[in-house]
Amino acid sequence: MVWFVSFLVAVVVGLLLSEFVHWRASVGCPQRIEGKQSCAVIVLGYPSTQDGRLHPIQRWRTEIGVRTLGAASGGSLFFTGAAADEGTLSEAEVMAGYAINGLGALRASVEIETEAKNTWENLERCLPLAEPFEWIAIASDPLHAARARRYAALQRPDLKSRIVRSSDYRFLERWWLKLPISLYESAIRARDSQYQRHP
Numbered sequence: 001m002v003w004f005v006s007f008l009v010a011v012v013v014g015l016l017l018s019e020f021v022h023w024r025a026s027v028g029c030p031q032r033i034e035g036k037q038s039c040a041v042i043v044l045g046y047p048s049t050q051d052g053r054l055h056p057i058q059r060w061r062t063e064i065g066v067r068t069l070g071a072a073s074g075g076s077l078f079f080t081g082a083a084a085d086e087g088t089l090s091e092a093e094v095m096a097g098y099a100i101n102g103l104g105a106l107r108a109s110v111e112i113e114t115e116a117k118n119t120w121e122n123l124e125r126c127l128p129l130a131e132p133f134e135w136i137a138i139a140s141d142p143l144h145a146a147r148a149r150r151y152a153a154l155q156r157p158d159l160k161s162r163i164v165r166s167s168d169y170r171f172l173e174r175w176w177l178k179l180p181i182s183l184y185e186s187a188i189r190a191r192d193s194q195y196q197r198h199p
Contacts, residue, residue, distance in 0.1 A: 015175055015178075015179065018178040019171065019172065019178065021178075021182050022142040023169050025143045025146040025169075026145070026168050027165070027169075028146055029145075031135075031164040033068055033135075033137050033165055033166060033167060034072075035071075036072045036073060036164055037072065037135075039072040039073075039075035039133055040075055040076055040078060040130030040132075040133035040135070040136050041065050041072070041076070041166065042078045042080060042123070042127075042130060043061055043062060043064075043077060043078065043079045043099075043139045043140070044080065044081070044138065044139065045061075045079070045080050045091035045116065046058045047084055047091060048084065048088075052089055057177065058094060060173075060174050061095065062102075064166060064167060064168050065077055065099065065139035065166070066105050067167045068137050070167075072137075075109070075133060076111055076133070077096075077105060077109055077111065078113060078126050078130060079091075079092040079093075079095045079096040079099070079111070079113070080092050080116045081095070081113075081116055082117050083114065090112070090114040092113055092114050096112050113125050113126055119147065119148055120151055123138075123148060123152050123155055127152060127155060127159060130159075131156075135162055135163075135164050136162050137163070137164050137165070138163070139166045141177070143181055143185040144185065145166055145168050147188065150192075
């Protein structure tokens with residue numbers, strides 16, 4: 001019985017810590033999306049399932065992107081991500097399809113970029129497309145979005161002041177994904193830090 005209680009306490013502590021880390025990553029971007037006009041929302045890609053269907057993380061990122069654009073006064077959604085295999089739909093196409101057909105996003109507001117293969121390339125290819133807009137939001141889970149904002153500042157420091165927070169954090173939303181994402185993003189941050197020390 002004691003071990004079970006200890007296990008439950010560890011799970012609850014882990015979940016709450018993960019929630020705090022995601023919340024802090026979200027609010028780390030000082031400018032909010034609400035009411036902003038002419039906003040480009042870059043929705044970062046994620047691989048589809050093996051049978052080409054929408055992955056739960058793709059679903060989450062798309063929902064964040066659509067509600068982020070909805071919080072702004074106007075703009076466009078930029079879905080980015082290549083296909084895993086030749087002849088299959090790209091990550092961007094799968095996510096854009098869900099946005100339009102599942103979430104009611106206007107087709108005219110959706111743009112697709114299908115060449116990027118990782119987060120760095122997502123931004124490298126989409127920031128020039130987003131540049132004409134007054135504001136730029138990066139849509140993904142809070143920790144991934146925070147990393148993408150760091151990458152964007154490295155690639156385009158001239159755009160840093162125009163980047164606003166996406167509507168990415170909601171308490172306990174996709175709570176079962178947040179802990180593994182926290183661990184993964186911690187490893188990526190350590191890798192990036194190592195790379196910066198030893199380019």
